[in-house]
Amino acid sequence: MRTYEAYLKLVEDALCPQLRSLGHIPEKLLEAMEYSLSAGGKRLRPVLLLAACDMAGGNVEEALPFACALEMIHTYSLIHDDLPAMDNDDLRRGKPTNHKVYGEDVAILAGDGLLSAAMELMLRAACRMKDLRGVRAAEAIARRSGVTGMVAGQTVDVTEEGSEPTLERVEYIHSHKTADLITAPMEAGLLLAGAGEDQLKAGVDFGFHLGLAFQMVDDLLDVEGDAAVLGKNTGMDAALGKLTWVAAAGVEKTRADAAEHVRIACDALELFGENMNFLKNLAQSTLVRVQ
Amino acid sequence: MRTYEAYLKLVEDALCPQLRSLGHIPEKLLEAMEYSLSAGGKRLRPVLLLAACDMAGGNVEEALPFACALEMIHTYSLIHDDLPAMDNDDLRRGKPTNHKVYGEDVAILAGDGLLSAAMELMLRAACRMKDLRGVRAAEAIARRSGVTGMVAGQTVDVTEEGSEPTLERVEYIHSHKTADLITAPMEAGLLLAGAGEDQLKAGVDFGFHLGLAFQMVDDLLDVEGDAAVLGKNTGMDAALGKLTWVAAAGVEKTRADAAEHVRIACDALELFGENMNFLKNLAQSTLVRVQ
Numbered sequence: 001m002r003t004y005e006a007y008l009k010l011v012e013d014a015l016c017p018q019l020r021s022l023g024h025i026p027e028k029l030l031e032a033m034e035y036s037l038s039a040g041g042k043r044l045r046p047v048l049l050l051a052a053c054d055m056a057g058g059n060v061e062e063a064l065p066f067a068c069a070l071e072m073i074h075t076y077s078l079i080h081d082d083l084p085a086m087d088n089d090d091l092r093r094g095k096p097t098n099h100k101v102y103g104e105d106v107a108i109l110a111g112d113g114l115l116s117a118a119m120e121l122m123l124r125a126a127c128r129m130k131d132l133r134g135v136r137a138a139e140a141i142a143r144r145s146g147v148t149g150m151v152a153g154q155t156v157d158v159t160e161e162g163s164e165p166t167l168e169r170v171e172y173i174h175s176h177k178t179a180d181l182i183t184a185p186m187e188a189g190l191l192l193a194g195a196g197e198d199q200l201k202a203g204v205d206f207g208f209h210l211g212l213a214f215q216m217v218d219d220l221l222d223v224e225g226d227a228a229v230l231g232k233n234t235g236m237d238a239a240l241g242k243l244t245w246v247a248a249a250g251v252e253k254t255r256a257d258a259a260e261h262v263r264i265a266c267d268a269l270e271l272f273g274e275n276m277n278f279l280k281n282l283a284q285s286t287l288v289r290v291q
Numbered sequence: 292m293r294t295y296e297a298y299l300k301l302v303e304d305a306l307c308p309q310l311r312s313l314g315h316i317p318e319k320l321l322e323a324m325e326y327s328l329s330a331g332g333k334r335l336r337p338v339l340l341l342a343a344c345d346m347a348g349g350n351v352e353e354a355l356p357f358a359c360a361l362e363m364i365h366t367y368s369l370i371h372d373d374l375p376a377m378d379n380d381d382l383r384r385g386k387p388t389n390h391k392v393y394g395e396d397v398a399i400l401a402g403d404g405l406l407s408a409a410m411e412l413m414l415r416a417a418c419r420m421k422d423l424r425g426v427r428a429a430e431a432i433a434r435r436s437g438v439t440g441m442v443a444g445q446t447v448d449v450t451e452e453g454s455e456p457t458l459e460r461v462e463y464i465h466s467h468k469t470a471d472l473i474t475a476p477m478e479a480g481l482l483l484a485g486a487g488e489d490q491l492k493a494g495v496d497f498g499f500h501l502g503l504a505f506q507m508v509d510d511l512l513d514v515e516g517d518a519a520v521l522g523k524n525t526g527m528d529a530a531l532g533k534l535t536w537v538a539a540a541g542v543e544k545t546r547a548d549a550a551e552h553v554r555i556a557c558d559a560l561e562l563f564g565e566n567m568n569f570l571k572n573l574a575q576s577t578l579v580r581v582q
Contacts, residue, residue, distance in 0.1 A: 023439040029446040033438070080403060085395030104376030105449045108399070109442055112371060112406065116437030119410045123430035132418060135426050139414035146407030147324070148314040151400055155320040158396045 001278055002054065007047040010060070011067055018068040019117055032102040032110035033117070036075050039093050044214075046071045049185030051282070052203055055275045058193025065125040066137055066188050069118035073145045074181060076114035077154070079107055086158060091232070137188035144184035153177025157243065165247035171212075173243055178218075179211025202268045209265035210283050216258035219244040220290045223251060255290060262287055292569055293345065298338040301351070302358055309359040310408055323393040323401035324408070327366050330384050335505075337362045340476030342573070343494055346566045349484025356416040357428050357479050360409035364436045365472060367405035368445070370398055377449060428479035435475035444468025448534065456538035462503075464534055469509075470502025493559045500556035501574050507549035510535040511581045514542060546581060553578055 015037055020030070046067035053063040082089040082097040083104060089097050099107035122141065126134030143149060153176025160169060186207035190200050221230060222237045223246050237244045245254040265283050269276035306328055311321070337358035344354040373380040373388040374395060380388050390398035413432065417425030434440060444467025451460060477498035481491050512521060513528045514537050528535045536545040556574050560567040 019438075022434075022437070024443075025438045026443050026446050026450075028450050029438060029443060076403075080399055083399065085399060106446065108371055108374065108376060109446045109449070112367075112402070113438040113442045113446075115403065115406055116433060116442055120430065120433040120437050123426060123433050126417075126426045127423060127430055135414060135417045139411065139418055142407060142411040142414050143313075146313070146411050147310075147316045147320060147404040151404045151407055152315075152317050152320060155317050155397065155400045155404075158400070159317075159319050 004047060004282070007050045008043055010050060010064060011043045011046045011071065014064050015068050015071060018065060018121055019072070022117060022120060028102070028106060029109060029113055032098060032106050033114050035101060036079050036098050036110065037072065037114070039095055041093060043071060045074050045181060045185050048182065048207070049189040051278050052186045052189030053193045055272055055279060056190050056193035056195040056199055058189065063189060063192045065121045066141065066192060067185070069121045070141055070185055070188070072114040072118040073141065076111040077150060079111040079114070081154070083107060133192050133194060137191040140187040140191060141184045144180040144187070149176055149180040153180065160243065162241040163243070165243045167248045170243050170245055170248040174212060174215040174245070175208070178215040179208050182211030182214060183207030198271060202271055205268035206265045206279065206283070209261040209268070210286070213258045213261035213265065213283070214286055216245045216254050216261070217286055217290050219246045220251065220254055220258070224290065258290065259287055295338060295573070298341045299334055301341060301355060302334045302337045302362065305355050306359050306362060309356060309412055310363070313408060313411060319393070319397060320400060320404055323389060323397050324405050326392060327370050327389050327401065328363065328405070330386055332384060334362060336365055336472060336476050339473065340480040342569050343477045343480030344484045346563050346570060347481050347484035347486040347490055349480065354480060354483045356412045357432065357483060358476070360412045361432055361476055361479070363405040363409040364432065367402040368441060370402040370405070372445070374398060424483050424485060428482040431478040431482060432475045435471040435478070440467055440471040444471065451534060453532040454534070456534045458539045461534050461536055461539040465503060465506040465536070466499070469506040470499050473502035473505060474498030489562060493562055496559035497556045497570065500552040500559070501577070504549045504552035504556065505577055507536045507545050507552070508577055508581050510537045511542065511545055511549070515581065549581065550578055
């Protein structure tokens with residue numbers, strides 16, 4: 001069984017080379033894209049994709065372009081989300097945001113470029129396969145990051161900011177803005193491994209519930225976390241009138257719900273037997289920060 | 292042989308239904324995307340895709356999702372290009388630009404959404420095919436609209452605005468910003484029709500030279516055109532220090548070059564015999580406005 005660090009290293013070593021493998025990219029554009037792509041982070045989504053593929057007996061090397069593509073999509077969404085017209089953030093992971101360094105025009109294009117590059121990498125990889133696994137994996141990622149997925153969640157988040165934080169509204173936003181991009185790597189990784197319908201359904205259930213728990217923990221940390229440890233200001237969600245789980249349900253219920261969603265997520269993977277251990281441990285570890 | 296109007300009607304009738312076929316899209320996002328998607332225009336790129344597919348004996352119905360996807364990509368690029376941080380345009384085709392109606396945040400997301408939807412539609416169509424034609428067509432469109440194609444051209448256009456308009460710089464920008472998105476439908480349409488290498492090369496040559504001629508005509512019209520007929524202000528390129536063909540080579544040489552590129556484009560298609568007539572006529576008609 002590979003460790004988190006082993007998956008992480010595969011991703012870190014491949015991200016920029018994958019982008020550069022597409023051909024000649026204008027210097028300024030490449031620099032702006034790599035600035036945000038190299039800013040670190042947990043790389044949770046690509047690690048999940050590789051681990052899901054591994055769990056079902058797939059080829060991790062073959063899955064690598066899809067893992068990198070997903071991280072590029074996550075990165076594009078952060079660059080656009082930070083723009084003055086959106087969340088207007090100056091800092092991300094302790095560094096100036098993309099538009100602060102490269103200007104708004106290049107930041108918009110760097111985001112567009114990363115999304116385009118992600119699709120191109122997946123399509124190029126899919127062209128090399130003899131069957132439709134690659135196309136189906138790319139379709140899952142496009143669907144979950146698109147207008148019925150992540151972009152849908154983002155839109156409701158920005159257009160309904162400041163409105164009443166009902167549970168229904170909060171669940172819609174986080175099911176799409178966050179959980180869809182945690183479910184995408186499970187679905188894509190399993191499709192690449194040639195998993196059957198039962199395994200796919202289990203992976204999708206795991207991703208959905210882990211995604212909700214993950215966002216609940218994030219919302220709790222904004223209320224209870226230590227700004228110095230997190231590397232960002234806390235209390236921002238409430239100040240901005242963000243539609244969070246804590247705003248909708250309170251701290252105690254959110255903490256209990258997060259634990260419950262992690263339990264449901266882990267139960268869903270039982271059919272993978274011992275092979276599920278890596279993902280089970282990973283899911284349970286998300287709760288540690290708020291216990 | 293189909294007429295331009297026949298291809299156009301196929302595209303117009305399919306654009307919004309294709310977008311809506313992806314599933315539940317939040318109302319505001321759908322409205323903003325359809326506002327720009329329904330704003331009309333010549334639909335040159337999707338018509339070229341259907342005509343190229345037709346010319347090589349392909350199935351036009353099967354090519355329709357790819358034609359619509361390409362128009363969605365063209366539309367996303369216009370929405371982002373019009374943003375205050377980019378060209379800061381208030382009007383397009385006589386209507387207020389997307390961000391003027393929906394706000395900058397929703398306009399950014401509408402652009403992201405249209406690009407995502409384009410990829411999703413192509414991937415869904417590719418999943419339904421038994422072979423790799425659909426994946427290869429989608430790959431060509433992603434490549435030519437991405438970081439070595441359209442986004443590359445856009446970036447150099449915004450980062451080098453105001454610098455010396457050398458022919459080399461102008462050719463780089465327009466080869467990518469404009470010609471790549473005219474070449475993409477030729478390549479994709481022919482790939483969908485199962486065309487051979489010779490036919491593909493001919494189509495790519497046609498698209499490249501038509502694309503350059505098309506941009507030259509556009510640059511000439513900005514200098515010589517009638518604002519009332521064009522529906523937009525003229526003289527804007529010079530005022531903004533844009534890197535145009537006219538700025539690099541002057542009016543007379545640009546007019547002669549445009550005619551020459553149309554001639555080379557048409558010659559490239561000779562191997563299609565009579566089937567090339569629609570595209571040949573279309574290429575020659577682009578010159579009429581500046582003769």
